[in-house]
Amino acid sequence: FSVLSFLSSLLLITYKMPLLQPPPAKYGGRHTVTLIPGDGIGPELLNHVREVFRFSCVPVDFEVVHVNSAVETEDDINNAITAIRRNGVALKGNIETKHTMAPSVKSRNNLLRTSLDLYANVMHCQSLPGVQTRHKNIDIMIIRENTEGEYSSLEHESVSGVVESLKIITRNNSLRIADYAFKLAREKGRRRVTAVHKANIMKLGDGLFLQCCREVASGYPDITFDSMIVDNTTMQLVSKPQQFDVMVMPNLYGNVVSNVCAGLVGGPGLVPGANYGHVYAVFETATRNTGKSIANRNIANPTAMLLASCMMLDHLKLYDHASSIRNAILNTMNETRLHTADIGGQGTTSEVVQTIMRFIQSKGQLTSEY
Amino acid sequence: MTARSVRSLSGALKPLFSNRCPGVYGAASCNQRQKSTYTTIPPPARYGGRHTVTLIPGDGIGPELGNHVRELFRFCCVPVDFEVVNVDSSVASEDDINNAIMAIRRNGVALKGNIETNHNLPPSYKSRNNLLRTTLDLYANVMHCQSLPGVRTRHRNIDIMIIRENTEGEYSSLEHENVPGVVECLKIITKTKSLRIADYAFRTARAKGRRRVTAVHKANIMKLGDGLFLECCKEVASGYPEITFDSMIVDNTTMQLVSRPQQFDLMVMPNLYGNVVSNVCAGLVGGPGLVPGANYGEDYAVFETGTRNTGKSIANRNTANPTAMLLASCLLLDHLKLHAYASMIRRAILSTVSETRLHTADLGGQGSTSEVVQSIMNAVQSTGPQTLSI
8 A cells, every 4th residue: 555655646746746857967068959850941940050059159969860751650750759758858840741641641740749748838929029910919828738639640430431530638638738837827927827628519528628727727826717719719819819818728729729829929930839748848830830832942930940949948947048049039030121031021041040140149158150 | 502402203393393403303312412403492482472580599699689680671671570489598408499490490591699508517418509500401601701891900801701511520519438537529520521511612612703712621630530521622623623722721721811811712621620710710800790600501591690609798788799690681681582682781781880980899889789770770761762660
């Protein structure tokens, strides 16, 4: 009985402290981070990240693992997963999922998220001062369940012409994500958490999610909790997005709502995203676009990927480097002539990156030569 | 725009139907897809020259808006009688909704307010609106989002038609909890229904002169389900060479909608994405008070507001925006082929919406519902047709 209670208390400990991760490993004072280039604009943007890091003398080494999306074997993605288990942190571009391939070829991004149990996808959408958008003063944090829900990849065709897709909602995962959301809200000083659901139709599934959120909310009396149906949420987002503070939701609604918010603050080129688990963390652009049509043309917006790398530096507790790069990025954003095509300008990726590096240099910190 | 199938051999031999579908004499083995009756709908029944339409008031703002519709119709001498069927959303028995369904089967057409689905009731209590849609097989939900001239919005020149599969997909209400704490929800996609909705979408595009149809899906994740939907759309698209067909993943679609909605023309999609996308579009053109929606099936048509809001918090306060419900009633009149009345009322509504001082709270003004309705009636009277005295 004592062994059982000891084991269960261990489980409780690991469950109760998701935000308290062991300090990242440093060898010779340098961190090793897995880098997965992905497809489309991923490789070029990650090269820029490496360039900026080398220039700013950030003590991070990248271990590059390529994942080929055109082959059917899962060896590549398993290598990447092993590398991330080894290093603990990763920065990735999006890996393309061709839906013309056989259905047995699972989405590589999804495999990565579920194998590493990266249960929380966090996206912080903020109106940037230099970017002109239709809505102003948006500051929304979106916490999306990342491993279950509609993305279980469990489908079958029992009768020909009739396909059943399973959407799985479990109590454990819902409690976990709700807990994460409230902890994050408290840490960042947020006042209100909104759960987004469709429990009037999916009574058991989203009903369970909502119930778990309410349970967790009762333990955080300083934070207001309310819920909103997903269709009303999206409508409110396009008319009055300033009313939202922190939002927590299952996987598919998270996908849609995060893309709407990204569109509201200026597009997919501006918002970084982070996937957190108990042990691992993977950083990428929030809307996970491959950007095949603009690949290798020097017109992609590097902001999202660079801000994601700053989030990674914060995770590695390299706060000084993170804030210096972030300041440089935000200052560059204020210059309209440098805006890339997606935010209505004509600047190139390399110009933006050069300007960022010049800003970093002008602050007087240690940098390597050009 | 409902499609009718010839059900009986005797019906097939009647002169009225005989020139429609020559291959239908073996009606028992007739494949539904071979009907050529798509554009010829039998005329709606009239008794003494008047139509009977089922009216389901619903909850929240439904009853008051339904009353305004009746008031306006009576004022304009529209030859429509309403058969009111009340559905009580707080009782567990399904008798009320079954009565409503029977009334709609009888009349063929209905106008409804949204019936509340209290999610505090046990899960065995199904959504009444959903029951109605699936029982009557109203497979196509059509919503036309257009920027109205008098309403100021952040985006201009939006003209999107959204066709949403209305009976299957995520709204099958099939859920179970095999293991405590683990719930499985089934999302069903079938070939027949996907072909049917794609067919409806392309026919509508052709009938309205639209150039481009976009299918919205998430087939990179739900390969079998949305993959099947996409395949069916592609199949149907091959039969309409003059219409461009493309597809877009739902997350990219919503992002494009908030940055550049003018690129979309007609969109077709399964149930849940349709819900989200139609609400986003309604938000873009000015809110839930402005957009009407229609649910079409083979034999029945039900009209309601596009975003199906109950509006409990603004009920009975004379602040609700009647535009959506009144435009839905115009769609109903068009369906009944009372085009003159429909265009007269629609013109009056659009001229009233242009007057900023009459805007209701949801559009940023301070007008009341009754003022708006009075103004519409004045506009109708001033154009000259026969009206009752105010």
